[in-house]
Each structure stands twice: as C-alpha cells, then as structure tokens.
Amino acid sequence: MALQLKKVKSSLSPGWYFMQGDEAAAEGAIAAGCRFYAGYPITPSSEVMVHMVKRLAEVNGVFIQMEDEIGSIGALIGASWAGAKVLTATAGPGISLMTEGIGYAVITETPCVIIDVQRAGPSTGQATRPGQGDVMQVKWGAHGDNEIVALAPWSVQEMYELTIKAFNFAERFRVPAFLLADEGVGHLRETLVIHEEVEIFDRLKKRGEPPFGTEDPTGVPPMPAFGEGENLLITGSTHDERGFRKTADPGTHAKLTERLVRKVRDYKNEVIQTESYFMEDAEFGVVSFGFTARAAIQAVKTLRKEGLKVGMLRLVSIWPFADEAVAEMGRKCKAIYVPEMNRGQIAGEIRKYTSQPIIPIPKTNGEVFEPAEIVEAIRRNMI
Amino acid sequence: MNEKIYQMINQQVFPSAFCPGCGHGILMNAILRAIAELEMEMKDMLFVSGIGCAAWIPSPHFKADTLHTLHGRAIAYATGAKLYNPKLKVMIVSGDGDLSAIGGNHLIHAARRNMDMTVVCANNGIYGMTGGQVASTTPLGSRTSTTPKGNQEPPFDLCKLVEAAGGTFVARQPVVTPIPLTRTLKKAIVHKGFSFVDVLSPCPTQFGRRNAFRTPYDMLTYLKNTCVSVEKAKSTAPDEIKGKILVGEFVGGKGGEA
Numbered sequence A: 001m002a003l004q005l006k007k008v009k010s011s012l013s014p015g016w017y018f019m020q021g022d023e024a025a026a027e028g029a030i031a032a033g034c035r036f037y038a039g040y041p042i043t044p045s046s047e048v049m050v051h052m053v054k055r056l057a058e059v060n061g062v063f064i065q066m067e068d069e070i071g072s073i074g075a076l077i078g079a080s081w082a083g084a085k086v087l088t089a090t091a092g093p094g095i096s097l098m099t100e101g102i103g104y105a106v107i108t109e110t111p112c113v114i115i116d117v118q119r120a121g122p123s124t125g126q127a128t129r130p131g132q133g134d135v136m137q138v139k140w141g142a143h144g145d146n147e148i149v150a151l152a153p154w155s156v157q158e159m160y161e162l163t164i165k166a167f168n169f170a171e172r173f174r175v176p177a178f179l180l181a182d183e184g185v186g187h188l189r190e191t192l193v194i195h196e197e198v199e200i201f202d203r204l205k206k207r208g209e210p211p212f213g214t215e216d217p218t219g220v221p222p223m224p225a226f227g228e229g230e231n232l233l234i235t236g237s238t239h240d241e242r243g244f245r246k247t248a249d250p251g252t253h254a255k256l257t258e259r260l261v262r263k264v265r266d267y268k269n270e271v272i273q274t275e276s277y278f279m280e281d282a283e284f285g286v287v288s289f290g291f292t293a294r295a296a297i298q299a300v301k302t303l304r305k306e307g308l309k310v311g312m313l314r315l316v317s318i319w320p321f322a323d324e325a326v327a328e329m330g331r332k333c334k335a336i337y338v339p340e341m342n343r344g345q346i347a348g349e350i351r352k353y354t355s356q357p358i359i360p361i362p363k364t365n366g367e368v369f370e371p372a373e374i375v376e377a378i379r380r381n382m383i
Numbered sequence B: 001m002n003e004k005i006y007q008m009i010n011q012q013v014f015p016s017a018f019c020p021g022c023g024h025g026i027l028m029n030a031i032l033r034a035i036a037e038l039e040m041e042m043k044d045m046l047f048v049s050g051i052g053c054a055a056w057i058p059s060p061h062f063k064a065d066t067l068h069t070l071h072g073r074a075i076a077y078a079t080g081a082k083l084y085n086p087k088l089k090v091m092i093v094s095g096d097g098d099l100s101a102i103g104g105n106h107l108i109h110a111a112r113r114n115m116d117m118t119v120v121c122a123n124n125g126i127y128g129m130t131g132g133q134v135a136s137t138t139p140l141g142s143r144t145s146t147t148p149k150g151n152q153e154p155p156f157d158l159c160k161l162v163e164a165a166g167g168t169f170v171a172r173q174p175v176v177t178p179i180p181l182t183r184t185l186k187k188a189i190v191h192k193g194f195s196f197v198d199v200l201s202p203c204p205t206q207f208g209r210r211n212a213f214r215t216p217y218d219m220l221t222y223l224k225n226t227c228v229s230v231e232k233a234k235s236t237a238p239d240e241i242k243g244k245i246l247v248g249e250f251v252g253g254k255g256g257e258a
Helices: A021-032 A046-058 A069-081 A092-108 A135-140 A156-173 A250-265 A292-305 A323-332 A345-350 A371-380 B002-006 B024-037 B074-084 B096-102 B104-113 B158-165 B178-190 B216-226 B230-234
Strands: A006-009 A015-020 A036-039 A062-065 A086-090 A112-120 A126-130 A149-151 A176-182 A189-194 A197-200 A233-235 A274-277 A284-288 A310-315 A317-319 A335-340 A358-362 B045-049 B065-068 B089-095 B117-123 B169-174 B194-200 B227-229 B245-251
Touching: A015 A021, A021 A046, A021 A086, A021 A112, A021 A156, A021 A176, A021 A189, A021 A197, A036 A046, A036 A069, A036 B074, A046 A062, A046 A086, A062 B074, A069 A086, A069 A092, A069 A112, A069 B074, A069 B104, A086 A092, A092 A112, A092 A135, A092 A176, A092 A250, A112 A156, A135 A149, A135 A176, A135 A317, A135 A345, A149 A156, A156 A176, A156 A189, A156 A197, A284 A292, A284 A323, A284 A345, A284 A371, A292 A310, A292 A335, A292 A371, A310 A323, A323 A335, A335 A345, A335 A371, A345 A358, A358 A371, B002 B024, B024 B089, B024 B117, B024 B178, B045 B074, B065 B074, B074 B089, B074 B096, B074 B104, B074 B117, B089 B096, B096 B104, B096 B117, B096 B158, B104 B117, B104 B158, B104 B194, B117 B158, B117 B178, B158 B169, B158 B194, B158 B245, B169 B178, B178 B194, B178 B245, B216 B227, B227 B230, B230 B245
Parallel strands: A036 A062, A036 A086, A086 A112, A112 A176, A149 A176, A233 B065, A284 A310, A284 A335, A335 A358, B045 B065, B045 B089, B089 B117, B117 B194, B169 B194, B227 B245
Antiparallel strands: A006 A197, A015 A189, A112 A126, A149 A317, A274 A310, B169 B245
C-alpha cells in the first residue's frame, strides 16, 4: 500500500502570510483535517494550542485543555478511536509525561500527531531557550520497540507543510507522528505561502475487517471508529487481530511486535526526506536539521567561498533515519560534521551507518548556532 | 432478561479470569442488567477501563466497543472519545487503585468538568492483580502485602472526594445488595453529567485471607452487616453507626430521571 493522497482545498485562502512557526503548524493541522486538539500549556509550544482554540471553533472541531500531558495524550487516543484526526503540542517535559501514552498508541496503532517544540533540557532546563535534545526521546522514550515517524522543520513554511505530512504518515501507518520542531523555528516569524490545494491522507475503513492484523506481515489494518457497530476491543496488552488479549502466547506477541516495526521500517522510503547542498564534489560533509540547518548552510557557503569542498545534507525527516543518505555521504566525504543543539544525538546515529570520522559540533547553552561558530568548529577539526 | 444479558457478553472469553468469591462478577451482572432494563443498546455504549482486575469487567467480557487503556488513564481516554462523539454513551469501569490513586487527577478533573459519563469504581480496597498491596482505599489497620503490621494511612472516602470535585451524581452500593446496586447504576447511567458509583466488592483472595475472613462468605456477610443506608443512618443513634459504611445515593439521587 503506497501513500495515496487526495487533493483538497487549502483551509486558508491562497496567498502570502507573515506568520509565526507555531501558528503555521496549527494551520497545517487544520488543513490536514485535524478536528480534535487536547493539550496542556508549555513553553515554547503554547502558541500552537492558542491558535488551535480559535481555528477549531471556526471548523466545528473540538478543543480541550486537559489536567496534564498524561491526560492530553489519553484524550487524543480516545478521540482518534472516535474517528478524529488528532493533535497535541508540547515540549520535552510534556513528552516525558506523554511517553506512556505514546507507547500505547504504538501498540494499539492509534494515529496521532504530536508537535514537540524542543527547548533546552534536561528536565525543566531553560524553558524559553531552544534545544534539539529530544531526538532520541521521541524515538526511544517508550519501553519496548517503537517505530514512529518524526519530521524536523527548518522554516515557518515547513512548520505548515510538515505538519500536514505528519498527519498523512500518522494515518497511513497508524502510528504517532512527531513534528520535531524547536524553539527557534517555533517562535520564528517569516513568510508562509499557501497554495490552492494540499494533499492529505484519510485513514482506511473496511467494515468487518480485523482492526489489529493483516495477512501481510508488513501491513497496516483498516481502522474503524467507536459507534460503528464493530464491537471494538482495544487494549495495550498483546492482542490478536481482533483485539483479544493473548498475554502469554509467544506467537501472537512475535507476530504483533514484528508487524508494528515492519509496517514502518519496510516502507521507510515513503517517509525519508533529505535535501543535499553542494554534494557533487564534496570532500567534507555536514549533516544538520531543524533551525540549526539555517546556520549550517550559511557556514557551508562561507567555507565554499574559501575554496573548501564542503557539502551538506539536511535531514527533513528524522525517524525513520536516513540511513542510506548518510552512508552515501560517508562514501564521498573524508569526515562528517554534525552541528546540533544537543550533545551529539544525531552524530551518534550517523555512526551506525558509516565508518568515516564523525565530528559532533554540540551546543547546549540554550542559544541557537551562529554560522561563524560552525565555520570555526569545522576549521578547527579539519582532517 | 437473563438470555438478553447473555447476549451482551463475548462467549469466547469464558471461563472468567476472576477468582472464586470475587465480587466483580456480581457487579458485571448488575451493569449489564441495568443496561438491559433501561432498554439501551450495547452498540451505543463505549466502555473504558484502566488496568487491574476491575478493568476486565468490560474488557474483554462485554460485546460492545471497549477501550482497555493504561493504568489510571481510563477517564482521560474516555474524555476524548466522548467530546469528539457525544452520541456515545460512555461508562468507565475500573478499580479503586486505578481510579483514585494513579488516576486520581483525571477523576477529580472529569468530575469538576461534569463530563457526561458514568464512572463505576469496583472498590475492593486493595491492589488485587499485583498481589494484595495497600491502596488509597484500604481501611486503617488492615493487613496487606505492603502493610504487614496494618495500614497506617487513612483511606479516601471516594464519594466525598468526587462530590467535592463537582460530580453531579454520587452514590455507593455494595455488591451484596445487587438490586439496589442495579437501581443505582440505572440512575447513574441516565444521569446527564458526571455520575460516580463506588461499588464495594470483596476480594477474598488478596484482602480476606490477610484479614481474618476465612471464606468469601465471611466477607459478604461482613459487607452486609457493615453497610448502612443513608436514609437509615438518619434515624439511627450516632453510636450505632460508628464504624459503619454509609451507602446510598449522596448527590443527585433524589428525583433522578430513572
């Protein structure tokens, strides 16, 4: 099953807008067909929620501010099974609380979109400052194996567009999908261009079909909703394709957990998206994502002017990881430099796919990168 | 009526997972009887439960939409489903530990919002499934696997808690009087707003054997002798109701729609 998208009219009138990143993400959600939001206030994501209150009222959607993030993800899952496309927005501390629900959404195959506007951690850290330290948290926060989708916008335009994509992937794969934003891009104000149409994906329904299993070990089953007479049996315990608990049967557990992974991993190329800059003759590589990539591309251009053959790969999708793209960079380049607002989370991931030297350029002082810092760090660490 | 109730159950899940002497079977019967007597359809219902023995009452037993959630989270999940599809008749069935300890925050906030849903708390005063640990509802002095010398923490009065939080129908009934229990459940189901029924259900396996109840029958007899209706309590001398458990409809019961 490939991603079969349908074209619908944009919810905003086509044209140019000057908008904040968080608000653009909310607009993307409305355009994708999101009609339910549950959330809890947290900096730097609260603007998403405030904008959703206003917009959901205009499109006859439902909004609730829950008592905490545990309640928010719970309400999201309940509403998703009632048939809604659902959204919440939070930051790292909120993801920490939502993590049990994220695991539940994985095993029950509940589509939901979670916007993580990353701030400087760990813990409460610096609430108003940017960070990119939730890369591993969204992937591995929940116990057990989790295949989820995460996309990392670098502009207000992508806050809008990748939110729509996150909904499409959530519904296509029946998984939690993250917009892994950061304070830099979330609070940024710049131009947003709205086109006539957007492409969206609606979850598949098939009366009487089992909602938790397919003949295909990589398949995504259709998803009915409450109140459709399907006697839905939904549980976070290991279950067969009809939802009956099989908590001591090795075969059922193996079949379920393998499919939960393979339904995403086997189709990862539908999700993986990267952008290459100056890679044709590159001898040195830079891998970057999110707001940091804006400084990184400037740094690459500066070094190019000095005659250094540097190229860059921007990760638009983070999970599933762009393994082949970074391996290819490893084959071309003598070394790979990885600026990120954490202590080397993506750098560590790249090491899995290439044996070339990986040089992390970490920054965790709660400030965004200046291009000059990246230029300096690359010059200092020439191989 | 019995045949109708039988049709509301997933036959393939028997034998039931409940221990001999467990009160949850009586509660399961009372819930289904209440729905059948109200002539409501199971297809219009959504049952949401958390984790623990009581959560198994609807899931997998009930032939209806059921959502077996995480420990403590049933009410939060139910809130989302009900808000998006208000036509669903939502009932939460879970245990005292699930609803009032790990899930206590969701309980009081749903009551505060007066969410239109029915919460049935199967209250056995202990964590049964995990081996009889003390709960936020365990009576003072009771022995559990984590209070071998007796519980020293006072328990919640869940009805007072929910009333204070804003619940608009609040009641308590023991499983030993199934007819009043069914009557109260019917009122709770038709109540518009947040209804809460604290159902006292014996756990002979984990509670009884540690607390000098030799048989399940002893626990049932104890419950029967200890529960006093709010009406009766009014005309009884305070000394005589000391140590008794008040049962009945505390909030929203009089002149109810049922």
